[in-house]
Amino acid sequence: MDDDAFPRSIDERERRAWFGLVSTITLLPAALESQLQRESGVSLYEFRVMAALLMQPDHTLQLKDLASVTDGSLSRLSHVVTRLGRRGWVRRYSERTGRATQARLTDRGRQKVVETAPGHIAEVRRLVFDVLSAEQVGALEEITGRINTAIGAQSGSSRTS
């Protein structure tokens, strides 16, 4: 009898990699969330939404594209846009009746991202890039690209944060 939740079909090497990865996908979001909430009062997803808008030429994106580049469902994104709207950072509008809904970063929203980014980036650097070699950074890009494709993520040069 094998008292093991990972019998067969995953070998020892994969098992060790899996335990590492499952810890990272649990601990890293929590650590990033914690820094952002503590220092800037925003969630990781709220920050990603605003950062994605900031990187657009006119700080504007259709809601469905914004959901896609932030890896969120349209309903999650819509909820967060409403919340960011109440804080005066994002404005939701349609060009004309019947056109797709857009979200635009306001000037105050732009200022909020710019103020928030340095602390977030410092945490990303401390937890990820300071501890990896250049070769590992390359491997990480390739590995996460393959996993994200398998999950069915949208990909391409329009990805933001």
Place this chain on the structure above:
Amino acid sequence: MDDDAFPRSIDERERRAWFGLVSTITLLPAALESQLQRESGVSLYEFRVMAALLMQPDHTLQLKDLASVTDGSLSRLSHVVTRLGRRGWVRRYSERTGRATQARLTDRGRQKVVETAPGHIAEVRRLVFDVLSAEQVGALEEITGRINTAIGAQSGSSRTS
């Protein structure tokens, strides 16, 4: 003026790796959660707690150690143990008054993990190991190990799932 939430201090290569990683830590937990809920009616964290107990010699662990190996806070773990207790899968007890609280997997809990594991493992294989080379699996173990250490994860051979 640089309309960019990632100015300086993160180079282009790190930036691409970061966009990949932040998508993975968003999408992978959601995908795993979805399979587990849909096919077995348990959360990823509930599964990890029960799998961790299953791998112990007597299916028993102190709550604080169980929290550590599952990357959860003691309060989150305690809450989940209560919920699993209501479903008859885990029993919480103390050896004697004043002793540390333990959690033990019941026979029904053991059966639940054994029934749940194959579908979960198939999803892990599909989304991760089927798309990575052996070399990338090795790199993934090393990379996640370094990130987890930077975050301050407990580590060691007692890690479970």
